[in-house]
Amino acid sequence: xxxxxxxxxxxxxxxxxxxxxxxxxxxxxxxxxxxxxxxxxxxxxxxxxxxxxxxxxxxxxxxxxxxxxxxxxxxxxxxxxxxxxxxxxxxxxxxxxxxxxxxxxxxxxxxxxxxxxxxxxxxxxxxxxxxxxxxxxxxxxxxxxxxxxxxxxxxxxxxxxxxxxxxxxxxxxxxxxxxxxxxxxxxxxxxxxxxxxxxxxxxxxxxxxxxxxxxxxxxxxxxxxxxxxxxxxxxxxxxxxxxxxxxxxxxxxxxxxxxxxxxxxxxxxxxxxxxxxxxxxxxxxxxxxxxxxxxxxxxxxxxxxxxxxxxxxxxxxxxxxxxxxxxxxxxxxxxxxxxxxxxxxxxxxxxxxxxxxxxxxxxxxxxxxxxxxxxxxxxxxxxxxxxxxxxxxxxxxxxxxxxxxxxxxxxxxxxxxxxxxxxxxxxxxxxxxxxxxxxxxxxxxxxxxxxxxxxxxxxxxxxxxxxxxxxxxxxxxxxxxxxxxxxxxxxxxxxxxxxxxxxxxxxxxxxxxxxxxxxxxxxxxxxxxxxxxxxxxxxxxxxxxxxxxxxxxxxxxxxxxxxxxxxxxxxxxxxxxxxxxxxxxxxxxxxxxxxxxxxxxxxxxxxxxxxxxx
Numbered sequence: 001x002x003x004x005x006x007x008x009x010x011x012x013x014x015x016x017x018x019x020x021x022x023x024x025x026x027x028x029x030x031x032x033x034x035x036x037x038x039x040x041x042x043x044x045x046x047x048x049x050x051x052x053x054x055x056x057x058x059x060x061x062x063x064x065x066x067x068x069x070x071x072x073x074x075x076x077x078x079x080x081x082x083x084x085x086x087x088x089x090x091x092x093x094x095x096x097x098x099x100x101x102x103x104x105x106x107x108x109x110x111x112x113x114x115x116x117x118x119x120x121x122x123x124x125x126x127x128x129x130x131x132x133x134x135x136x137x138x139x140x141x142x143x144x145x146x147x148x149x150x151x152x153x154x155x156x157x158x159x160x161x162x163x164x165x166x167x168x169x170x171x172x173x174x175x176x177x178x179x180x181x182x183x184x185x186x187x188x189x190x191x192x193x194x195x196x197x198x199x200x201x202x203x204x205x206x207x208x209x210x211x212x213x214x215x216x217x218x219x220x221x222x223x224x225x226x227x228x229x230x231x232x233x234x235x236x237x238x239x240x241x242x243x244x245x246x247x248x249x250x251x252x253x254x255x256x257x258x259x260x261x262x263x264x265x266x267x268x269x270x271x272x273x274x275x276x277x278x279x280x281x282x283x284x285x286x287x288x289x290x291x292x293x294x295x296x297x298x299x300x301x302x303x304x305x306x307x308x309x310x311x312x313x314x315x316x317x318x319x320x321x322x323x324x325x326x327x328x329x330x331x332x333x334x335x336x337x338x339x340x341x342x343x344x345x346x347x348x349x350x351x352x353x354x355x356x357x358x359x360x361x362x363x364x365x366x367x368x369x370x371x372x373x374x375x376x377x378x379x380x381x382x383x384x385x386x387x388x389x390x391x392x393x394x395x396x397x398x399x400x401x402x403x404x405x406x407x408x409x410x411x412x413x414x415x416x417x418x419x420x421x422x423x424x425x426x427x428x429x430x431x432x433x434x435x436x437x438x439x440x441x442x443x444x445x446x447x448x449x450x451x452x453x454x455x456x457x458x459x460x461x462x463x464x465x466x467x468x469x470x471x472x473x474x475x476x477x478x479x480x481x482x483x484x485x486x487x488x489x490x491x492x493x494x495x496x497x498x499x500x501x502x503x504x505x506x507x508x509x510x511x512x513x514x515x516x517x518x519x520x521x522x523x524x525x526x527x528x529x530x531x532x533x534x535x536x537x538x539x540x541x542x543x544x545x546x547x548x549x550x551x552x553x554x555x556x557x558x559x560x561x562x563x564x565x566x567x568x569x570x571x572x573x574x575x576x577x578x579x580x581x582x583x584x585x586x587x588x589x590x591x592x593x594x595x596x597x598x599x600x601x602x603x604x605x606x607x608x609x610x611x612x613x614x
Contacts, residue, residue, distance in 0.1 A: 077137075080093055092127050092208075096109060109498070111495070112495050144167070153179060155324065189208055194238065196234070198220050199424075217250040221252055258428040262431060265423055370401075370405030530611075543563075548605075
């Protein structure tokens with residue numbers, strides 16, 4: 001291992017000037033000194049008031065290890081973990097999560113970076129396990145507030161750099177390429193990258209040597225003995241670490257409920273090849289994750305064997321394949337690719353279209369095809385469509401809606417599990433237990449999954465002999481403090497979720513979301529009136545505007561009653577006859593109209609009184 005050892009500030013490869021340069025040169029970059037501008041100090045804007053937190057003075061000494069999960073526990077996505085010892089810190093991953101039904105209008109969700117920004121000057125590095133959004137999607141928002149050097153494998157760095165190009169940063173990011181097997185020093189932390197298999201190439205786990213002991217964090221992983229073009233997971237190295245002694249294991253829990261082992265990615269290629277006979281004379285459309293480059297490569301290989309052209313649809317599909325091609329992770333002939341705008345020049349039997357939308361996202365390419373709104377692709381009886389993905393929990397209805405739309409247009413759609421057109425990139429129970437047996441940790445922390453996944457993973461560890469007192473399921477923001485003898489929960493730090501809506505980061509909070517849900521469920525009624533405060537007379541109105549509540553023209557008696565009630569309240573308020581003043585007019589109108597609407601309709605619209613004075 002000594003020949004792979006590196007000193008992070010001196011020997012880490014420098015950041016790309018262009019990704020394409022490295023792909024063409026095919027040789028290591030020359031190291032250079034890392035410099036950066038003054039750290040950003042803008043405080044993190046939180047989606048809502050953070051829960052109360054407290055810091056506890058370390059009882060194990062200043063060199064004790066503190067592990068602080070700031071995301072990725074009890075949820076899928078938003079992965080972010082901090083390691084602390086004394087006043088030195090490193091981060092592992094910085095991802096995003098996608099909004100659920102309780103977050104209308106929200107684009108993405110990122111971790112609360114308050115604690116990270118407060119301690120940015122002492123953070124030596126951000127280490128990234130792989131290039132999926134739930135592990136890199138929060139990086140642009142973090143770098144807008146703190147200049148932290150990033151270390152990841154070549155493909156992951158390429159994807160991060162492409163993402164950063166879409167954002168305006170206050171300084172040039174410091175991006176450093178590492179490889180599986182490399183060991184880097186960050187103060188009191190020595191971090192080793194270990195090769196793992198996942199649904200995206202170049203994924204690694206990290207073994208973090210700390211003053212308290214060795215911590216192994218797997219990232220997302222599976223055990224694939226026949227990957228398409230990745231090397232096999234380095235089980236030998238995990239076993240060696242287990243023999244040397246591991247203080248704690250932080251392991252992927254996504255598939256902890258699934259028995260057995262996950263299937264190899266190569267199986268998908270065999271299934272697609274068998275299904276190809278059904279596409280004779282038809283155009284073949286395959287929807288998959290843009291980041292699943294192994295699957296895309298298998299589709300390219302099938303197209304090459306059957307002499308078909310490839311077209312790509314969907315922005316993320318185009319971006320991932322472009323970057324992967326430039327970095328040498330995809331083998332595709334230039335003459336095979338055709339622009340999606342030119343596909344009508346080719347016979348259907350000469351084409352394979354690879355598209356996004358396997359999760360039924362409303363704005364994805366496949367969804368637009370199903371709705372008949374795609375500008376370049378019109379689907380019909382001449383298409384065989386394969387959805388090469390399993391719906392993420394919560395997306396089932398959207399996927400079903402897309403499938404129904406495609407079937408109504410006469411397309412032949414393959415989505416059933418029986419055809420093995422998708423395999424997971426996460427380890428099932430047998431693989432999770434294999435990792436536990438190889439690493440043999442003293443303490444175990446299940447991570448990356450909903451709470452039920454964490455609990456199930458904990459039970460697997462217990463069944464293998466890990467004492468329940470040595471299994472920790474922390475909350476986000478909770479500090480877990482270790483030394484060589486044991487651990488304790490040492491307080492909490494600021495944590496939570498921040499909503500990103502358009503260009504706004506953190507300006508959508510619980511109050512705004514509550515109003516959005518109220519509007520979506522009950523509609524809006526606006527009451528407008530103009531008054532003369534001096535004379536106490538109503539100049540115009542009241543007028544009532546309804547949106548999403550009732551149709552005004554068909555509810556005139558109700559609207560007239562609302563107008564009359566509003567006029568009475570305003571007249572009483574302006575003359576003080578009602579026992580209240582004009583400052584109380586808006587809340588009084590809102591309260592009385594709410595009672596009226598409840599009596600007449602049993603509905604509770606949002607009511608906005610607007611009183612203008614002249």
